[in-house]
Amino acid sequence: QSALTQPASVSGSPGQSITISCTGTSSDVGSYNLVSWYQHHPGKAPKLMIYEGSKRPSGVSNRFSGSKSGNTASLTISGLQAEDEADYYCCSYAGSSTFDVLFGGGTKLTVL
Protein backbone atom coordinates (compact mmCIF):
# COMPACT_ATOMS: atom_id res chain seq x y z
CA GLN A 1 0.00 0.00 0.00
CA SER A 2 1.18 3.55 -0.73
CA ALA A 3 2.01 6.12 1.87
CA LEU A 4 -0.46 8.89 2.56
CA THR A 5 0.16 12.13 0.64
CA GLN A 6 1.26 15.27 2.47
CA PRO A 7 2.78 18.51 1.16
CA ALA A 8 6.54 18.49 1.56
CA SER A 9 6.59 21.87 3.27
CA VAL A 10 4.43 24.64 4.64
CA SER A 11 5.36 27.91 6.28
CA GLY A 12 3.77 30.69 8.25
CA SER A 13 4.61 33.67 10.40
CA PRO A 14 4.21 33.74 14.16
CA GLY A 15 0.58 34.19 15.13
CA GLN A 16 -0.75 32.94 11.80
CA SER A 17 -2.60 29.68 11.14
CA ILE A 18 -1.54 26.91 8.80
CA THR A 19 -3.18 23.69 7.63
CA ILE A 20 -1.44 20.50 6.59
CA SER A 21 -3.40 18.07 4.42
CA CYS A 22 -3.11 14.30 4.36
CA THR A 23 -4.71 12.48 1.46
CA GLY A 24 -5.38 8.77 1.45
CA THR A 25 -7.98 6.56 -0.17
CA SER A 26 -11.40 5.14 0.57
CA SER A 27 -9.58 2.08 1.97
CA ASP A 28 -7.78 3.94 4.73
CA VAL A 29 -8.40 7.60 5.65
CA GLY A 30 -11.86 7.55 4.11
CA SER A 31 -13.01 4.37 5.86
CA TYR A 32 -11.79 4.74 9.43
CA ASN A 33 -11.82 7.44 12.06
CA LEU A 34 -8.29 6.42 13.02
CA VAL A 35 -6.15 9.25 11.69
CA SER A 36 -3.43 10.54 14.01
CA TRP A 37 -0.86 13.30 13.71
CA TYR A 38 2.69 13.42 15.10
CA GLN A 39 5.14 16.26 15.67
CA HIS A 40 8.77 15.28 15.18
CA HIS A 41 11.74 17.39 16.08
CA PRO A 42 14.85 15.77 14.52
CA GLY A 43 16.75 13.66 16.98
CA LYS A 44 13.83 13.42 19.37
CA ALA A 45 10.96 11.02 19.86
CA PRO A 46 7.85 11.76 17.77
CA LYS A 47 4.97 13.23 19.80
CA LEU A 48 1.28 12.42 19.37
CA MET A 49 -0.68 15.62 18.71
CA ILE A 50 -4.07 14.42 17.41
CA TYR A 51 -5.75 11.01 17.47
CA GLU A 52 -9.00 9.59 16.11
CA GLY A 53 -9.10 12.45 13.64
CA SER A 54 -9.77 15.33 16.00
CA LYS A 55 -9.02 14.41 19.62
CA ARG A 56 -6.16 16.02 21.52
CA PRO A 57 -4.16 14.08 24.11
CA SER A 58 -3.82 15.62 27.52
CA GLY A 59 -1.13 18.29 27.51
CA VAL A 60 -1.33 19.15 23.81
CA SER A 61 -2.15 22.80 23.15
CA ASN A 62 -5.63 23.61 21.86
CA ARG A 63 -3.87 25.51 19.06
CA PHE A 64 -3.67 22.12 17.36
CA SER A 65 -6.82 20.73 15.77
CA GLY A 66 -7.70 17.95 13.37
CA SER A 67 -10.49 17.26 10.91
CA LYS A 68 -11.40 14.97 8.04
CA SER A 69 -13.43 15.23 4.86
CA GLY A 70 -13.73 12.20 2.64
CA ASN A 71 -10.30 10.74 1.98
CA THR A 72 -8.41 13.79 3.26
CA ALA A 73 -7.49 14.59 6.84
CA SER A 74 -6.13 17.94 7.97
CA LEU A 75 -4.09 19.33 10.83
CA THR A 76 -4.51 23.01 11.64
CA ILE A 77 -2.13 24.91 13.88
CA SER A 78 -3.35 28.33 14.96
CA GLY A 79 -1.34 31.11 16.61
CA LEU A 80 1.93 29.74 15.22
CA GLN A 81 4.87 29.80 17.60
CA ALA A 82 8.56 29.31 16.92
CA GLU A 83 8.57 25.99 18.79
CA ASP A 84 5.98 24.61 16.36
CA GLU A 85 8.70 24.39 13.70
CA ALA A 86 9.09 20.64 13.15
CA ASP A 87 8.17 17.79 10.85
CA TYR A 88 4.55 16.64 11.00
CA TYR A 89 3.31 13.20 10.00
CA CYS A 90 -0.19 11.89 9.54
CA CYS A 91 -1.01 8.24 10.11
CA SER A 92 -4.01 6.04 9.34
CA TYR A 93 -5.20 2.53 9.89
CA ALA A 94 -5.28 0.75 6.55
CA GLY A 95 -7.93 -1.86 7.15
CA SER A 96 -8.43 -5.34 8.53
CA SER A 97 -7.31 -7.09 5.36
CA THR A 98 -3.71 -6.26 6.20
CA PHE A 99 -3.90 -4.57 9.63
CA ASP A 100 -1.26 -2.22 8.22
CA VAL A 101 -0.62 1.28 9.45
CA LEU A 102 0.22 3.94 6.87
CA PHE A 103 2.18 7.13 7.45
CA GLY A 104 2.30 10.22 5.31
CA GLY A 105 5.58 11.34 3.81
CA GLY A 106 5.86 14.17 6.32
CA THR A 107 5.54 17.95 6.11
CA LYS A 108 8.27 20.35 7.19
CA LEU A 109 6.72 23.33 8.97
CA THR A 110 8.84 26.47 8.91
CA VAL A 111 7.91 29.37 11.18
CA LEU A 112 9.20 32.46 9.40
Added chain:
Amino acid sequence: EVQLVESGGGLVQPGGSLRLSCAASGFTFSDHYMDWVRQAPGKGLEWVGRTRNKANSYTTEYAASVKGRFTISRDDSKNSLYLQMNSLKTEDTAVYYCAIETAATFAYWGQGTLVTVSS
Protein backbone atom coordinates in the same frame (compact mmCIF):
# COMPACT_ATOMS: atom_id res chain seq x y z
CA GLU B 1 6.40 8.33 33.61
CA VAL B 2 6.31 6.20 30.48
CA GLN B 3 9.77 5.38 29.17
CA LEU B 4 10.80 3.40 26.10
CA VAL B 5 14.52 2.91 25.53
CA GLU B 6 15.78 1.23 22.37
CA SER B 7 19.19 -0.40 22.08
CA GLY B 8 21.12 -2.75 19.85
CA GLY B 9 21.62 -0.59 16.77
CA GLY B 10 24.89 -0.43 14.90
CA LEU B 11 26.70 -1.13 11.66
CA VAL B 12 26.02 -4.43 9.90
CA GLN B 13 26.88 -5.76 6.48
CA PRO B 14 24.24 -6.52 3.85
CA GLY B 15 22.85 -9.98 4.45
CA GLY B 16 23.67 -9.81 8.12
CA SER B 17 21.50 -9.91 11.22
CA LEU B 18 20.85 -7.64 14.17
CA ARG B 19 18.56 -7.77 17.21
CA LEU B 20 17.08 -4.59 18.63
CA SER B 21 15.64 -4.31 22.12
CA CYS B 22 13.22 -1.88 23.70
CA ALA B 23 13.07 -1.59 27.49
CA ALA B 24 9.74 -0.31 28.77
CA SER B 25 8.78 1.21 32.11
CA GLY B 26 6.13 3.41 33.68
CA PHE B 27 3.11 1.49 32.39
CA THR B 28 1.68 -2.03 32.38
CA PHE B 29 3.66 -3.41 29.46
CA SER B 30 1.77 -6.69 29.24
CA ASP B 31 -1.54 -4.93 28.55
CA HIS B 32 -0.39 -3.18 25.41
CA TYR B 33 0.24 -3.75 21.72
CA MET B 34 3.80 -2.76 20.87
CA ASP B 35 5.15 -1.67 17.49
CA TRP B 36 8.33 -0.84 15.66
CA VAL B 37 8.44 2.19 13.33
CA ARG B 38 11.49 3.28 11.36
CA GLN B 39 12.78 6.38 9.59
CA ALA B 40 15.37 6.08 6.84
CA PRO B 41 17.78 9.01 6.42
CA GLY B 42 15.96 11.94 4.83
CA LYS B 43 12.74 9.96 4.59
CA GLY B 44 9.45 9.77 6.44
CA LEU B 45 8.19 7.36 9.06
CA GLU B 46 7.44 3.77 8.05
CA TRP B 47 5.52 1.25 10.13
CA VAL B 48 7.50 -1.97 10.53
CA GLY B 49 5.17 -4.21 12.51
CA ARG B 50 3.43 -4.99 15.79
CA THR B 51 2.96 -7.60 18.46
CA ARG B 52 -0.37 -7.80 20.21
CA ASN B 53 -0.72 -8.55 23.91
CA LYS B 54 -1.27 -11.88 25.67
CA ALA B 55 -5.05 -11.43 25.60
CA ASN B 56 -4.76 -11.40 21.81
CA SER B 57 -2.36 -14.33 21.66
CA TYR B 58 0.76 -12.25 20.97
CA THR B 59 -0.10 -12.27 17.27
CA THR B 60 2.14 -10.25 14.97
CA GLU B 61 1.81 -8.35 11.71
CA TYR B 62 4.50 -6.90 9.48
CA ALA B 63 4.88 -4.41 6.67
CA ALA B 64 5.36 -6.06 3.28
CA SER B 65 8.88 -4.61 3.06
CA VAL B 66 10.13 -6.64 6.04
CA LYS B 67 7.81 -9.67 6.10
CA GLY B 68 9.76 -12.90 6.19
CA ARG B 69 12.98 -11.16 7.27
CA PHE B 70 12.04 -9.42 10.53
CA THR B 71 10.49 -10.97 13.65
CA ILE B 72 8.94 -9.08 16.52
CA SER B 73 8.77 -10.69 19.95
CA ARG B 74 8.25 -9.64 23.53
CA ASP B 75 9.03 -10.80 27.04
CA ASP B 76 6.38 -9.48 29.40
CA SER B 77 8.35 -10.72 32.43
CA LYS B 78 11.16 -8.36 31.43
CA ASN B 79 9.00 -5.54 30.07
CA SER B 80 10.92 -5.83 26.85
CA LEU B 81 10.20 -5.75 23.12
CA TYR B 82 12.52 -7.15 20.48
CA LEU B 83 13.08 -6.87 16.74
CA GLN B 84 15.13 -9.63 15.12
CA MET B 85 16.30 -8.44 11.73
CA ASN B 86 17.74 -10.99 9.28
CA SER B 87 18.87 -10.77 5.65
CA LEU B 88 19.41 -7.05 6.09
CA LYS B 89 19.47 -4.80 3.04
CA THR B 90 20.98 -1.35 2.56
CA GLU B 91 17.43 0.02 2.40
CA ASP B 92 16.85 -1.14 5.98
CA THR B 93 19.22 1.61 7.13
CA ALA B 94 17.11 3.74 9.47
CA VAL B 95 16.45 4.92 12.98
CA TYR B 96 14.19 2.32 14.60
CA TYR B 97 11.64 3.42 17.18
CA CYS B 98 9.52 1.31 19.48
CA ALA B 99 6.09 2.67 20.33
CA ILE B 100 2.96 1.83 22.29
CA GLU B 101 0.03 1.29 19.95
CA THR B 102 -3.69 1.59 20.62
CA ALA B 103 -5.96 1.35 17.56
CA ALA B 104 -3.29 2.45 15.08
CA THR B 105 -2.34 5.38 17.33
CA PHE B 106 1.13 5.66 18.83
CA ALA B 107 0.84 7.40 22.18
CA TYR B 108 4.47 7.07 23.28
CA TRP B 109 7.71 6.57 21.41
CA GLY B 110 11.29 5.88 22.34
CA GLN B 111 14.22 8.01 21.18
CA GLY B 112 15.24 5.46 18.57
CA THR B 113 18.34 3.45 17.70
CA LEU B 114 20.26 3.77 14.45
CA VAL B 115 20.83 0.77 12.22
CA THR B 116 23.26 1.16 9.34
CA VAL B 117 23.48 -1.57 6.71
CA SER B 118 26.61 -1.08 4.65
CA SER B 119 29.64 -2.94 3.40
